[in-house]
Ligand SMILES: [Zn+2]
């Protein structure tokens with residue numbers, strides 16, 4: 001091979017990528033050709049230089065710390081719930097991933113300067129918060145009694161829980177304060193997608209505290225002798241279903257489609 | 269040592285490549301962080317990883333191409349399926365380059381010159397040089413990391429180093445004149 005042929009293999013030679021035969025051939029040529037041996041020295045020098053320059057760069061010390069911190073982030077409440085509470089107590093089969101139902105009972109906290117459907121907005125935004133952020137409920141409980149007691153102690157008022165299908169599992173409650181308004185939330189687990197159920201008590205039974213949702217602006221559907229009102233949430237992807245039951249108003253918010261939500265409500 | 273720790277050994281290597289790929293410290297940190305988040309997520313699935321460093325670089329290159337590179341493919345590149353087709357393609361080029369670079373003081377180059385020259389290379393060539401020259405991956409490993417035939421990898425390494433040398437020779441000449 002002449003010098004030009006040899007030089008084609010220089011990089012592969014430096015990188016140790018040639019087979020034994022080719023390697024010997026190159027070495028033999030370098031032994032007898034001054035020009036080529038000069039040239040390859042130059043390539044080696046450059047190679048070393050580039051390697052040194054690139055390898056001078058070190059990751060900032062805080063980067064590793066940040067990475068580990070972001071991985072160690074507290075697991076989402078619902079993940080924890082699934083792992084601990086539900087699996088240990090065998091409330092649901094291991095394969096079933098639970099869905100969350102959040103009930104917000106608002107009758108005693110909605111202030112008079114809020115517009116009628118602001119209550120809906122507050123309930124939905126809290127629903128989002130609990131799902132997306134790592135928020136923990138104030139109380140974890142599967143008993144209706146202890147949740148009713150919790151709200152009674154915190155607010156001095158009695159919160160009537162709505163009637164929900166048996167396969168919807170009560171798990172806890174929270175009383176977050178948003179925009180100066182306390183929104184009592186009751187968490188439930190169900191199928192695979194989150195649901196929020198927001199309860200507005202009849203203002204007549206609790207004078208001075210109540211607020212009514214304006215169902216007249218929502219689409220009405222009659223189902224099982226019950227009038228259901230449907231709408232899309234402010235986020236554009238949640239579905240909202242409202243109804244009246246036992247003198248109270250209920251609003252359910254979820255990522256499920258409305259058909260599924262109706263099946264949770266109506267007792268088939 | 270946990271598996272996470274053994275992956276974190278490569279943080280400097282990933283970071284120095286990242287900084288040459290995205291050309292800014294903040295983006296490099298984000299990119300490396302993203303690589304580790306993806307890697308750790310994968311660890312949770314209990315899958316086997318045989319070559320950790322190559323595997324991390326594969327995630328790095330993939331994430332870089334998807335998130336940072338505007339033109340996903342550089343149209344001027346030719347794929348060489350085999351090593352032979354690559355060597356066939358450089359037949360003429362080798363003949364042309366007979367300039368005497370050895371008279372130019374490449375040894376007098378500054379770190380900044382090397383940095384600048386590297387940064388000016390097209391993404392694919394720079395990637396090939398970072399993986400081969402800086403990180404010492406084999407051509408086969410690089411071919412797996414950048415998902416290209418080995419002939420293409422060799423072509424990128426060859427052309428990349430050629431371009432780099434040309435740029436550095438020019439810088440060295442410039443410094444030479446300045447000194448006179
Ligand atoms: Zn020669």
Ligand SMILES: [Zn+2]
Pocket residue numbers: 124128233234235236237238
């Ligand atoms: Zn929503």
